[in-house]
Amino acid sequence: MAALTAGPHGVALACAEFRFAVRAGRCAAMGLRTGTPKAWRSFSIDAEEFAMTDENRGYMLDTNVFNAVLKEQLSIENFKGIPLFATHIQADELRATRTRAIADQLLLVFQVIAPNNTPTRSAVWDVSAWGEACWSDDDGLFEKMLSRLQVLDKAAKKRSSPRNQRCDILIAETAVKDNLTLVTDDQNLRCVAEEFGGEAMTLANFIRGPA
Numbered sequence: 194m195a196a197l198t199a200g201p202h203g204v205a206l207a208c209a210e211f212r213f214a215v216r217a218g219r220c221a222a223m224g225l226r227t228g229t230p231k232a233w234r235s236f237s238i239d240a241e242e243f244a245m246t247d248e249n250r251g252y253m254l255d256t257n258v259f260n261a262v263l264k265e266q267l268s269i270e271n272f273k274g275i276p277l278f279a280t281h282i283q284a285d286e287l288r289a290t291r292t293r294a295i296a297d298q299l300l301l302v303f304q305v306i307a308p309n310n311t312p313t314r315s316a317v318w319d320v321s322a323w324g325e326a327c328w329s330d331d332d333g334l335f336e337k338m339l340s341r342l343q344v345l346d347k348a349a350k351k352r353s354s355p356r357n358q359r360c361d362i363l364i365a366e367t368a369v370k371d372n373l374t375l376v377t378d379d380q381n382l383r384c385v386a387e388e389f390g391g392e393a394m395t396l397a398n399f400i401r402g403p404a
Contacts, residue, residue: 251276
């Protein structure tokens with residue numbers, strides 16, 4: 194599906210009208226048309242129908258998890274038999290790796306781990322993909338989490354582009370709202386997820402499993 198482009202920073206996008214149905218803990222888009230529309234329209238989604246329950250709990254794998262698996266040659270067995278999730282953001286970031294050969298290897302790791310695809314719970318201009326993002330809620334959670342991450346990154350003198358920070362929060366907010374534990378080695382992102390009511394852990398703790 195084509196990525197959406199253009200528009201002001203941090204503004205939620207509007208997509209062609211569609212609805213999502215929850216099946217086996219996932220959202221399947223129904224009646225979507227591929228490509229970027231000539232004119233923006235609203236889309237509808239039933240938030241109650243979309244909401245995850247405790248029975249659907251699983252793990253949201255951050256992009257750096259796939260990098261670590263490749264770099265540290267971690268066994269894929271660590272990820273088998275566990276409900277794993279990712280949004281289009283992770284695959285997009287892996288695909289954007291500058292070295293083509295490494296990008297291909299990272300995408301292969303992603304495909305082998307095979308996390309369930311779930312749409313992001315907010316949408317952002319020039320970041321969100323057509324048909325893979327939900328209309329942003331009115332609770333302002335995305336903006337609050339983004340602001341907090343920016344403060345933490347600045348305090349830690351971490352160099353992170355505004356785009357990367359928006360991508361991070363799209364992943365983290367989705368984990369929080371879908372009741373998924375965020376697995377990431379980004380300490381600041383873990384802090385943000387936990388501060389806003391979510392659960393988060395390092396990749397090492399994920400692999401180690403319950404104490």
